[in-house]
Amino acid sequence: DAGITQSPRHKVTETGTPVTLRCHQTENHRYMYWYRQDPGHGLRLIHYSYGVKDTDKGEVSDGYSVSRSKTEDFLLTLESATSSQTSVYFCAISEGQRYEAFFGQGTRLTVV
């Protein structure tokens, strides 16, 4: 199994508070991704990274920011959480020369 860890696994937070989710990999893969999964929508790309300090927006990036200061860590920040950001968040990594993505176990975030 690919070495990819998400933290925390579960979080409940209040509307308006900042939240940071962490993704840590031990595979030295170049590409890292944040997805959110909601019923009926599958996995939607929030942001992705193609190298240290190199990030770009995905399909649903509003209200989210990311940072990647080291190859192994990719952080997703909700600047001011809203109830619409209640979701399951998945981090994924990819080597780039291959065609598969490896996923972390997910973070279930509830904004109340």
Added chain:
Amino acid sequence: GQSLEQPSEVTAVEGAIVQINCTYQTSGFYGLSWYQQHDGGAPTFLSYNALDGLEETGRFSSFLSRSDSYGYLLLQELQMKDSASYFCAALGDFNKFYFGSGTKLNVKP
């Protein structure tokens, strides 16, 4: 934008064959892959097609037709443990993966 369409739910009996279709529309396309996700779990990679044709991996096969922007996942000799959601995903520009909304497969005894 990116769009991948697949049926929302499919039901089949144990031992049968089931096909899950996926049509896609993406700006930049390098291949189609398939993922399995059990309830409460993470998506796991099943197969990938970069070229037209059929790829076989055990009981699972995947097909791609670039000219039709279409692919499918074929599951043979269905087992109860195959009950899960299945996602097609297109690999687009800049190594981005775009996913369909998923097909929930129910396998009945």
